[in-house]
Amino acid sequence: MQEVGFLGMGIMGKAMAMNLLRHGFKVHVWNRTLSKCIELKEHGAFVEETPAAVIKKCKVTIGMLSDPAAALSVVFDKGGILEEVCHGKGYIDMSTVDAETSIKIGEAVNDKGGVFLEAPVSGSKKPAEDGQLIILAAGEKALYDGVLPAFDVLGKKSFYLGEVGNGAKMKLVVNMIMGSMMNAFSEGLVLADKSGLSPTTLLEVLDLGAIANPMFRMKGPSMVSSDFNPAFPLKHQQKDMRLALALGDENAVSMPVAAAANESFKKARSIGLGDLDFSAVYEIFKVTEPSP
Ligand SMILES: NC(=O)C1=CN([C@@H]2O[C@H](COP(=O)(O)OP(=O)(O)OC[C@H]3O[C@@H](n4cnc5c(N)ncnc54)[C@H](OP(=O)(O)O)[C@@H]3O)[C@@H](O)[C@H]2O)C=CC1
Numbered sequence: 001m002q003e004v005g006f007l008g009m010g011i012m013g014k015a016m017a018m019n020l021l022r023h024g025f026k027v028h029v030w031n032r033t034l035s036k037c038i039e040l041k042e043h044g045a046f047v048e049e050t051p052a053a054v055i056k057k058c059k060v061t062i063g064m065l066s067d068p069a070a071a072l073s074v075v076f077d078k079g080g081i082l083e084e085v086c087h088g089k090g091y092i093d094m095s096t097v098d099a100e101t102s103i104k105i106g107e108a109v110n111d112k113g114g115v116f117l118e119a120p121v122s123g124s125k126k127p128a129e130d131g132q133l134i135i136l137a138a139g140e141k142a143l144y145d146g147v148l149p150a151f152d153v154l155g156k157k158s159f160y161l162g163e164v165g166n167g168a169k170m171k172l173v174v175n176m177i178m179g180s181m182m183n184a185f186s187e188g189l190v191l192a193d194k195s196g197l198s199p200t201t202l203l204e205v206l207d208l209g210a211i212a213n214p215m216f217r218m219k220g221p222s223m224v225s226s227d228f229n230p231a232f233p234l235k236h237q238q239k240d241m242r243l244a245l246a247l248g249d250e251n252a253v254s255m256p257v258a259a260a261a262n263e264s265f266k267k268a269r270s271i272g273l274g275d276l277d278f279s280a281v282y283e284i285f286k287v288t289e290p291s292p
Pocket residue numbers: 007008009010011012013031032033036064065066067069070073074094095096097121122123124125231232233236237
């Protein structure tokens with residue numbers, strides 16, 4: 001499988017498509033905003049006008065879209081993949097969505113004779129550029145096996161999790177934990193600062209102890225210097241908290257920590273931080289009560 005379609009040239013999709021091109025794949029790309037395909041074209045990608053045109057040319061097409069509405073749109077709307085998907089074609093949705101969205105897409109693709117895999121990823125812009133993602137796939141096993149050469153380029157490890165929906169759920173659980181951790185981390189950095197400690201020294205202390213982790217190590221220094229250039233946009237993290245909380249509702253799991261974290265991300269969105277990196281949630285903890 002050396003030819004692949006790719007829908008969605010956002011932060012992740014562009015990095016992943018570039019990576020496939022670098023490894024010798026022929027890549028047919030589409031993006032709602034066409035201008036985002038220019039750089040891909042310069043690197044040898046074929047730019048198509050609709051998702052349907054991509055799937056017509058490729059046996060396997062990957063989608064990497066912002067949210068459930070976008071994931072559904074490229075499948076069901078005019079010019080969408082349902083217009084061309086048929087026997088012998090596979091569609092792989094790597095966006096972070098809820099299980100219900102994934103199942104709906106999978107059933108529609110199957111009804112047209114195609115095969116479907118969901119494959120959301122852990123890892124952000126840099127792992128996407130470096131082919132170091134963690135792929136959480138579920139759905140048609142034969143498609144999974146067939147697409148492994150591409151997954152091996154995109155990721156450092158692929159998991160096959162069984163029926164459609166399990167990949168989405170695994171991804172939401174992971175991001176729910178990550179979003180909650182980011183809130184606790186932000187509170188700690190502000191608490192250190194406001195109580196007269198150096199946040200930079202706190203980072204050093206954390207990194208030597210039992211809760212050292214790559215996220216604190218990577219995001220900490222840029223947070224302290226108020227650099228929120230987006231790798232993972234805050235609006236997407238809030239979407240993931242919302243979808244994870246809905247999964248909690250369905251399963252009667254009490255999630256007070258995640259619910260509080262979701263409120264923080266919502267507050268950050270409401271003051272215009274949605275397009276910044278999700279670590280910008282830090283900003284809302286800096287706001288102090290005005291003195292009486
Ligand atoms: N960034 C990250 O670190 C990670 C992100 N993810 C997940 O991957 C997905 C993509 O994330 P990311 O690349 O960061 O997001 P971006 O916001 O950078 O890109 C979103 C993409 O979705 C497209 N899109 C949005 N709405 C529609 C629509 N209605 N119809 C068609 N296309 C649409 C955008 O097109 P246009 O350019 O026209 O706006 C763009 O190509 C999300 O589900 C996210 O949660 C998963 C792991 C890590």
